[in-house]
Amino acid sequence: MLTAEAATPAPAQMEKANFLNLLIVDDERSVREACREVGQILGFNTFVADSAEHAYRAMEAQPMDVVLLDLRLPGAGGLEALHHIKSQRPDAVVVLVTGYGTVQSAVQAMKDGAYDYVTKPFSLDELKLLLDRVSTHLKLKSENRMLREKIKSKQGFGNIVGRAPEMEKIYRIISKAAHSTHPVLILGESGTGKELVARTIHFSGPLRDRPVIPVDCGSLVPTLIESELFGYVKGAFTGAQHSKEGLLAIADGGTVFLDEIAELSVDLQAKLLRAIQEKEIRAVGSTKSTAINVRILAATNRDLEQAVAQGSFRRDLYFRLNVLTLRIPPLRERRQDIPLLANYFLERLSRDSGTTRILNDDALKLMLAYDWPGNVRELENCLERACALSSGPVLYVFDLPSPIRSAQQAASSTEVRDKIIPMLEVEKKTILSTIEQLNGDKLMAAKLLGIGKTTLYRKLKEYASQE
Numbered sequence: 001m002l003t004a005e006a007a008t009p010a011p012a013q014m015e016k017a018n019f020l021n022l023l024i025v026d027d028e029r030s031v032r033e034a035c036r037e038v039g040q041i042l043g044f045n046t047f048v049a050d051s052a053e054h055a056y057r058a059m060e061a062q063p064m065d066v067v068l069l070d071l072r073l074p075g076a077g078g079l080e081a082l083h084h085i086k087s088q089r090p091d092a093v094v095v096l097v098t099g100y101g102t103v104q105s106a107v108q109a110m111k112d113g114a115y116d117y118v119t120k121p122f123s124l125d126e127l128k129l130l131l132d133r134v135s136t137h138l139k140l141k142s143e144n145r146m147l148r149e150k151i152k153s154k155q156g157f158g159n160i161v162g163r164a165p166e167m168e169k170i171y172r173i174i175s176k177a178a179h180s181t182h183p184v185l186i187l188g189e190s191g192t193g194k195e196l197v198a199r200t201i202h203f204s205g206p207l208r209d210r211p212v213i214p215v216d217c218g219s220l221v222p223t224l225i226e227s228e229l230f231g232y233v234k235g236a237f238t239g240a241q242h243s244k245e246g247l248l249a250i251a252d253g254g255t256v257f258l259d260e261i262a263e264l265s266v267d268l269q270a271k272l273l274r275a276i277q278e279k280e281i282r283a284v285g286s287t288k289s290t291a292i293n294v295r296i297l298a299a300t301n302r303d304l305e306q307a308v309a310q311g312s313f314r315r316d317l318y319f320r321l322n323v324l325t326l327r328i329p330p331l332r333e334r335r336q337d338i339p340l341l342a343n344y345f346l347e348r349l350s351r352d353s354g355t356t357r358i359l360n361d362d363a364l365k366l367m368l369a370y371d372w373p374g375n376v377r378e379l380e381n382c383l384e385r386a387c388a389l390s391s392g393p394v395l396y397v398f399d400l401p402s403p404i405r406s407a408q409q410a411a412s413s414t415e416v417r418d419k420i421i422p423m424l425e426v427e428k429k430t431i432l433s434t435i436e437q438l439n440g441d442k443l444m445a446a447k448l449l450g451i452g453k454t455t456l457y458r459k460l461k462e463y464a465s466q467e
Contacts, residue, residue: 020065020138022131024048025055025081026097027074031120035068038127042135052076052084059088066134071098071109079109086113093134097122137394140358160193160200161344164334170197170326177324178205183276185321186299188328191377194299197328198257201297210254213247218260226268227284230275236285248281248292255295261321262300262307266314273317296321331372331379338368341376345383346395357387360396370404428463431456 022044024035032048039046047062049055052073058064067085071078082094096109096117110117115137118130160167177184178201186194195214202212217225227236231246248256258264264272275281276296280289298321307313331338342359350356359367363386372378386399397405434445446456 019043019045020135021045021047021062022066022068023055023058023064024068025050025052025073026068026070027051027072028070031070031097034124035127038124038131042128042131044131044135050074052078052081055081056084056088059085059092064089064092065138066131067092067094068131069094069096069114071096079112082109082112082114093138095130095134136361140361140394160196161341162334162337163340164329164337166329166334167337170328173324173326174201174204177201177326180205180324181295182323183296183298183321184324184326185304186297186326186328187304188299188301189330189375190301191375192328192330193376194301194328195257195259197326198255198297198299202255202257202295207254207295211251212255212257213251214257214259215247216259218263222265222268225264226271229268230271230281230283232284233286236283240285243283246281246283248275248294249290251294253293255297258296258298260300261298262302262304262313266312269314269317273314273320276320331375335368338372338379339364341379342367342383345380346387349384349387353387355387356393357390358394360394363395363397363400366397366400366404428459431459432463 020043022039024032024039024046025048026032026035027050029050032050036046036048044066047058047064049058052075055067055069064085069078069081069085073081076084078096078098082096085092085094093115094113096114097120098117099120115134116130118127160171174197184198184201186197188194198214199212202208215225215228220228227244227246229246229248231244231249232240233243234240258272275292278289279293280291282289304313304318304322308315308318331341342364346357346359367379367382374381382401382404383395385401386395390396390399431445431449434449435442438444438448442456442460443453446453449456
């Protein structure tokens with residue numbers, strides 16, 4: 001027998017299950033009726049079937065989101081029914097109902113695609129908790145799928161992910177900067193994606209077919225940076241067995257990205273300024289100049305105006321580079337982009353590993369509250385570590401790195417501490433309030449408070465000295 005039951009749940013319950021379709025497959029009428037009642041309470045559209053064959057017909061007539069499937073059925077068994085249901089609707093969540101004697105079969109079925117199992121006899125509260133968890137799982141899965149679709153359709157600009165108002169301003173500047181040849185100065189904390197912005201500027205403009213060469217000015221010693229940028233001739237210094245062309249010459253017609261430019265020595269800054277202004281360079285050890293045609297994009301996480309004031313960065317080079325300026329906001333200033341970035345990285349990690357990962361709601365809330373001192377780079381590393389440590393497709397709070405969990409615990413402790421009033425403060429307020437209610441009668445106040453008058457006068461003297 002096959003029947004369909006339309007549920008009429010309360011508004012809060014309807015929101016919980018969001019009108020998901022639940023199919024209950026069991027040959028015991030009492031079990032079907034009890035499960036149907038629980039499903040209705042949770043806001044499911046409930047359907048029941050007493051055999052695998054009836055269940056197949058139900059799924060042909062109506063797409064089922066959740067299937068509560070008994071392992072022991074007349075005709076086709078539960079495992080056979082599981083394989084058929086998953087082939088018909090791979091996204092359906094199948095929960096198995098089994099007796100104690102078939103628990104091993106249920107465990108094997110979970111390896112074949114079942115979501116979970118419950119053993120008979122089970123309480124209605126146990127079933128309610130299980131279906132409630134299934135509903136939350138499907139809701140989270142749906143939200144992640146919708147968010148991934150949004151990412152595919154519009155995630156930002158080029159390969160930059162973000163839709164916060166601060167990012168929209170950056171996209172407008174990038175669009176203008178991409179079609180000019182002016183130098184661009186990119187400012188931002190470490191991990192905000194300054195190199196990604198530089199590459200987006202390059203590949204969004206007419207130079208996209210030309211080379212873009214990044215140079216990390218903070219990772220090389222000054223002598224190496226000079227020879228890397230300008231090149232050198234054979235015999236220019238010990239070990240110079242042959243001449244080498246500099247990066248500014250190799251990138252001719254393209255772009256050079258000078259990352260952490262504030263780390264350059266003042267002497268090297270002067271040579272770079274001359275190369276930009278004169279559009280020519282002279283290799284180390286050479287007397288001849290070579291013409292160059294490159295665009296300079298520079299980035300730093302330091303305050304260059306302060307560096308200029310302190311004399312560690314040349315004022316003329318600062319003005320030469322500061323034709324167009326982009327400030328990349330830290331992640332804590334665009335928290336609304338955290339879910340978008342998280343799903344972007346999880347989707348990429350899922351493609352690499354072949355395992356789909358989603359974030360638990362509590363884990364996402366914790367990530368939204370964290371300040372991310374390492375910015376987007378730290379977020380990416382956090383998710384990569386969480387995926388490596390997790391034991392399933394859902395990433396929970398305990399899968400996140402300890403600094404993120406510790407920050408939340410510290411914030412909670414501070415909040416509790418701020419709400420606690422020290423005993424001495426309580427005592428002071430009690431004494432002063434009692435005296436005020438007695439119109440200044442200190443002797444009566446001491447009597448009512450159960451303390452000696454000498455003690456009362458001493459405390460009042462202490463309170464006066466604190467003001």
